[in-house]
Amino acid sequence: MNDDSTAMIVASLRTHIAASTPGTRLPSTRALVAEHRSSPVTVQRALRVLAAEGVLESRPGVGTFVRSAPTAKAHDYGWQTTTLGARTSTPARLPGALTEAANDVISLHGGYPDGSLLPERLVRSALARAGRGPTALVRPPVAGLPGLQTWFAAELSAATAPGNSGPTAADVVIVPGSQAGLSSILRAVGGGGRAVAMESPTYWGAIAAARHAGVTVVPVRSSATGPDPADVDRVLAESGARVFYAQPTWANPTGAQWSPQRSQDILDVVRSHGAFLIEDDWAHDFGIDAPARPLAGTDDSGHVIYLRSLTKSVSPAVRVAAVIARGPVRGRILADHTGESMYVSGVLQSAAFDVVTAPAWSTHVRRTREHLRARRDLLAGALRSHAPEAAVDAIPSGGLSLWVRLPEGSDAGDVASRCQDLGVMVGAGDDWFPTEPSGPHLRLTYCGADPGRYEEGASILGEVLRDS
Template sequence: MNNDSSSRIADQLRAWLATEPPGARLPSTRSLVAQHGAGPVTVQKALRALEAQGLVETRPGVGTFVRAAHTVRAADHGWQTAALRGHQAPLRSVATALRSTPNDVVAFHSGYPDRELLPERMVRAALTRAARSEAALSLPPVAGLPELQSWFAHELGTATPAGVGTPTPGDVIVLPGTQSGLSSVFRALAGAARPVLMESPTYWGAILAAAQAGVHVVPVPVGAAGPDPADLARAFRETGARLFYAQPNYANPTGAQWPAELGRRVLEVVREHGAFLVEDDWAHDFGITTTPVPLAAQDDSGHVVYLRSLTKSVSPAVRVGAVIARGPARERILADRAAESMYVSGLLQAAALDVVTQPGWTTHRRGLRHQLRARRDLLLTSLAEHAPQARVEVVPPGGLNLWLRLPDGTDPARLARDCEAAGVVIAPGSEWFPAEPTGPFVRLNYAGADPGAFPDGARVLGELLARNRD
């Protein structure tokens, strides 16, 4: 008998089993052979198939029986309410930017660049070389591979003006992505229940990290050019905060870049209050019409704690970044990182270092600038034609995103649901506000997949906004 015969017998037995109570005994193999005119091997194969499907169970030396259905009772997790108690800062659900979506939608929501914008060949080659090196089996230093520490320090040092001390490799702590570094900075330099000043709107991951660290976030409003130094000084005075988190270059979500003069004034305010500026340089590799100059390059007194990420520009699979800090602040952050994750994968560090030290890295970044500009301009043109109701307050000189102000009265969450039903995924702006949103906004990523679909996505957005207004 072939497989068709055993399948036929299994189908016949399945129909018979449906009429029998749990625990009923099946006829013996000899009886089934006689009944179906099949060989013992074919009958046994049919029985094994039924057993694999959970319909029968075999008891050696006893026989084969109809499997009893297991009653599934609803799990009661009520005890956890008492065990966990109340949470002072409830953590938000996973951000829209991290959602996976089908390939047939227009994905404006992602927080990462599309694969075609990554140095794919360089990354693959670097991972192969790293896997063959000692890094694949060696325990790396807690603060990171010395060569990678040197690279981060040198990169920031090249932007440091004369008369300002350049960072040293010993100031660098390599991170498994800067998201974890944010949590460590907030815990180590502020502490639970202490105030932390934060731009509003700002990166949703910073809001999440602050909640995880248990700090009290105090929003500082920012406009098209960044925060007002007077507002920042007042917030320091009124709250007693000693930490200000900001993204001076290509802020997420607005895309704004601080003018040089504003950066100097903010540094003055921070120094006057004996505080720290946590500078998140997440988009350092994504300049379009300008080149980012970190504020950390202007400070050698330890007031600026600098975060530099490679995750988005090298590969999401190579989660490597760094924090550069000086003095006791650096030691406190290192102690927190050691307690949190002990060390960063040496293999990933070696791969990241390989990529950024290749001659092709500079060439890749130069080409990336042109690719991002073309995508940004295509989305701007598409929105102007199909969704003129949405206003782009800042044409970003770099980064990955457009920040859209919607007509008053628009519900961004409802708009996002309606867009998704029409095959377009957007990110409601409320996720980027540490307190109440100041208006209806959405964030659109122009570095996602399939820029050819931008006009269609903008058309859907415009139609739904018009319907909302009507």
């Protein structure tokens, strides 16, 4: 029988159900077959349609009955107020960088590279091999697969200053993405309500991780060249903080890269306070005009806790990162990581290791840098031509975004909202300040889809700013 027959039976039974009281038993399947001159299969199909709509219920061995309509009532979850108690962390809204954009929208707000900038062939092949390999069926070591640990250690050792001893695989803890790694670090060395110093502006995820770790964030003003060592010294002295979170290489969102001298001066300050510096080397693979220079390469006394992720450069689906720490602090971080997530999927670790050790990986990284250079210059040029009111004080030599200063008195949130209404998504700079914003800014990324629409996006932004 066809769908028309099913529909006719469904319509007939709806009439029957409407005239029946809840609990009324329907005629048997045999009776319905005879009444509608249909096959048992067609009748059963009609009954399944009505059961899915919630108007019938089947009782095996007894029959099919008209279901009573549920009584609408308001849900009362008030009991949870007492059980949950006072909020233990500052509520945080979903940051603009994680807001999904419709297909026809010009996306200048997201922080993850478009698929065209990722090593798709390498990733797909690596995941397929990992799924067939032994890591698909066994628990990996809690600190990570030895091969991947060795690779991360060797990468940092390559940047180690002459005379310093580089890290070893035993210093590496593999974590499920840099966000999880940062959370473990902050809980392990800055928890218990203690103060943690952070650059301002800084990565919104670090601010969120600090909130969840229950630490008190103390901002250190930063600029296109990084924070002033004197400010770092003052903040550590006045706050008593023994942890300083920073991004010395192409900071998100400012794009700042510390000079070798500034790196050394800040490290000296951190050492003088007996503190830790958390170095988030998130953009290691996104150098454009200059290579990454990890600050951790100049430290072999355990003051720098180094964090590097492969999530953005390999694939958002491969959430694998490494924390490199030396001395007792590494054990504390490992213990926290184990309590939080036990271990990282062996399949993902194996796939990540496969990708970064493939001969084609270095070629991919080099080509990605060339693409990013073209995209960065295209967006910067579009802003100069169509939105000169949006000032880019410094073109970053790496990373994925431009930090844009708006005219004095502008409301960054309002600008972002009006741009979105016109089909362009931009990141309001407020998300990147641990406390109050020091001025109106936008973060505009050049790693999203369709760079051919940068001119259009900049033109819309310019119109919004001129109408403000």
